[in-house]
Amino acid sequence: MVKGDIPDFPCLVVKNNERMKVTSINTRSGEATYEFISDAFDGSKKVQTRHYDADNDLEATEDLNKYVSKDVVATAINAWREFKNVPNACQRDYIYYGINKTNTPGTLNRNIREKLYRFRISATAFGRIADADGDQRLQNLTQAKRYLSNEEILQKIWTDGNFEFRFKSYIAGETNKDAMEHKLVFSIKAKDVFSIEKIHLHHKNGTAFRQSKNFYSVDINNLRSKWIYPEQLNANIDNKVFMLPWDLYNKALSIHMYVEEFDPDQTIEKTVTVVNEFTNKADFSIEGGGSIDSVKLSAKLGYGFSHTNTTTSSTKVTTTVGSDELGTLSFFFYDPIIRAESNNTYKLYDVSSGDVTATILPINLITTR
Template sequence: MRKSILLMLGVLSLFSCIQDENVFLVNESDEAKVQELTATEAQSKFARILSKAVSGSVEVRRFLKDEALKQFDNDYDVFYPYVKDKVVQGSQTFRDILLSYCDSDKELEQVEQAQPLLTILVPDLTLFWEFDASKWDVYDEEVAVLCREDKDNTLYENGEAIGQMETGDIPAFPCLVVKTNERLRVNTSVTRADGGASYEFVDDAFDGSKRAPQTRHWDADIPLEPQEDLEAYVSGSSLLPSVIQSYKEFKNVFNAFHRDYVYYGITKENKPGILNQRIREKLYRMCINPTAFIRLSDDEVDPKLQNTTQEKRQLSNAEILQRIWTDGAFEFRIYYYVGAENDDKVMDRKMSFTCRADKLFSVSQVHLHHKNSTAFRHQKNFYTVDAKNLKPKWLYVDKLFDKGQNRVFTGPWDLYSNSSVIYMFASEFDPDGSKTITKTVSSEYVNKADFSIESEKGDFPVKLGYGFSSTKRVTAVAEIETTIGSDELGTIELRFTDPIILDDKNGTYRLYNCSSGDLQVTFLPIDSYK
C-alpha cells in the first residue's frame, strides 16, 4: 500500500473545514447522554468500526462514495444520521453492517449519543494528488480512516491502528475522516414523531438542494474557525503541584499570597519559611488584541491576510485558511526587569521567538461571492477576508522552544533583596534603524523587619510569615535596545502579591492573567531543575 508516501504540505488540508463545537445546541437531557464519551473517544471508536466495514466490503465503499457525491451540504460529507438506515446490500442497512463489526450494540449507541452530528468526510486531495469522492476507486480495499478530534492523527485500517501521521503530512492514499459536521446544527425547536433529532443548516449556503440558484451570483458569510474561550480552565497537569496546593492552602486566608507558599513554603499556620532557590517564573502563554494586527503586519516580511479565488468548486475551510494567510512570521522580543535594592540599576533578561499569525489569531468568517458558470467561463468563487473578523488565541510559548531551552526570566524571587514587582516589555520586532528607548519602573521593596534570621550560609533569607507590614518604593530607568520600526505591545507588571489561580472546577483551574495595552499574558512558577 502507498501509506509510506506522504506529501509534506499541511495536514489541515485533509479536513473540509474546522469543527466549531458551538454550532449546535443540545438540551439538558441530551447533554446528560453524551457525557459517557468525549468527542475524541467517540470519533476514535467509530473510526475503528468504520475502518473494518470499508476494508471488508466493496458495497460499503461504493455506498459512501455515492452518498458523498450527492454533496448534500456542498461538501463530500456523508451525514451519519441521514444515511444510517439506508439499505447498502440485500436487507442490511449501513447501521446493520457497522453493528456486525461491533462488540455490542451499546458500542455504537454510545458513539451516536456522544456525536449527534457524526459525519464521514471523503477529503478532496486533488490539490496534491488524484483523490476525491469522484476519483475514489472503490475496488481498492486499502482505505485508512482517521478522526479530526484525534490530536495524534492516528490511522486505522481494518480495525487496527497502523500508525500516526506527522503534523504537516498529507496522505497519498485513499482515506476517510470522521468528524462533527460544522454545517449543520440540531434544531431543538422541532421534535420528530419518532423521537429522533431534527437538523437544520447553519447557513443556506451549505444547503446542497439550493446548489443551483436562479440568479447568476450569490453571496454568503462562511463560518471559518471557532473563537477560543480565553477564560477556559486548564488542566492541573499544566501546573506545578505546589501552585495547586498554594491555592488550596490560602483559599480563604486573608493577606496570604499564593507565592508565599510556592517560593517560601509558608502555610496557613504562618510559620517562617525559607526561599526555594529552584523556583522561577515563566511566560506560560500570551495573546494579542486583534485590533493590533494591522500595526503588527506593517513590515514587508510580516504575515498578512489576503483574498483568494477558486474556479469550478468551493474551497474547504482548511483550504481557505491555508490560502488567506501569507507566508512569514512575527518576531517577538520580550524584556524583563526586576529591581535590586543594593544596585541602582535594574536587572534585565531578554527572550525572543517567532510564530505564525494563525497561532495568534483565528478567523471567524470569510465572505464568499459566487459567480455561476456561463457558456464562456467556469463558475468562480471569491473569498474575501477582513481583519475585523480576527479573534485572539492563546499562544503557548513553551511549544515554541525545544526542551531544555531557557524560558524563565528571573532568578529566585528573593524579596529580601529584590523588588516585589517584575516588569515585562514586549514588542514585535521589525528590522530597521536601531534606537534606545527608556522606561521608568517603580520597584517596591519589602521592609527588612518582615524577615527574621538568615541561614548559616547567609544567602537564603528566612521570610517571617505571610503578608508585608510595609513596602518602600524606588523608581529607576530601564533602557531597551530596539529598532525604529518595531511595534510596542505594552508594559506588563507582575506582582508577588498577584494570585496564580482564581477558581477550580473538577480538577481544572482558571488562571490569573496580567494585561496592558494590546497584550495579555499568564505567568506560572516552575521548578527550574526539571
C-alpha cells in the first residue's frame, strides 16, 4: 500500500491520545494503566470550573471624626478652656484680641492669621472631577496565574496624573464691599485624596488549554474620603495662610472660599455673590487701641457683639470651562475652633459644602515661621 491508496479491508489506526497519560508502565499481566490529564475530559466526573467573584478588603478607611492632638490646636486650647462654658463668647476673641471671660477690652494681635489646616473631597464627587486628561482615573487590572497583593493593586489601579484643587478666599471690607481674593493651589495624587475600601475580584480558573486569570476592578461606591493636610504637601507658609489679620473693625465677620478642581481649558469669569456680616462699630474703641508703625490698632471692648448687620457683595472668579465647581465654604469669626475635648485630644469645627469639607485654624506667625 502506498500513500493515497484506499484500503478495501477494515483498518485500525493507533495514535497517541493527548487527553490521556500513562500512570504506570506495563506490568507482568502486560497491561499499562492510564488516567485523564484533566477532569474536564473525564465524562464520569462533574467538572468544577471554580470561577468566582469576591469583594475583598483593600485599604483601611480613615476615621474622619477623629480627635486631634493638643499640638495641632496649641493656639486655641486656652481660648477653648476660657470660654467653653461662657454663652455668646467667641474663641477667636481670646486669640485675636486677648479678651478673657472677665470681658476686659483687648487689642488686635496682628501676628495671628488663619490657615487652611485640612480639607477633604467627598467620594461622591469623584465621577465628576475625574473628567479631564490630566486627572487620575481608576483602571481595571488583569493578572495571569497568580493573585496581586494589595500593595501591587494600589500601585497600578490609578492612572497617571494629579488633581489640582484651588481655594479662592474672599473677605469683604467695610468701606470696599468688593470681596478681596487670595488663592491657594494644591496638586494631589488620587491615592492621597481617596482610599479604596474594597476591590472586586473576578477569578477564572485555568484549564488544560489556558492559564488562570484574575481581573480586578473598583466600584466607585467603595471609594472613601481622606483628610488632606497642606503641611504634608510641602506647602510653604504662603500656601496655607490666606488672609491678613482678621480685623473686625475694618473687615467682615465672614470669610468665603470658592473651591474647584481645576482643568486647563478656555478661561472664563464667573460672578460669585456672597452675604457678608459686619460688627457694630460700638463694639470697638479706636483710641484705645494705640498704633504700631503708624498702623492704628482697634481695641475690642469685650467678647461677643452687640449686634451685626449684613450686606451682599459680588466678585469675579477667573476659572475655566472645564473646571469642576465644588462649592463655596463660609467661615465666621464666631464659629468655634474646638468643639470638644477628650484625654488631651480635641474635636475641631469643620465647614462643608457637600463636595468639599475644610477646617481652618488660627496660628501665630511669630511661633510658626
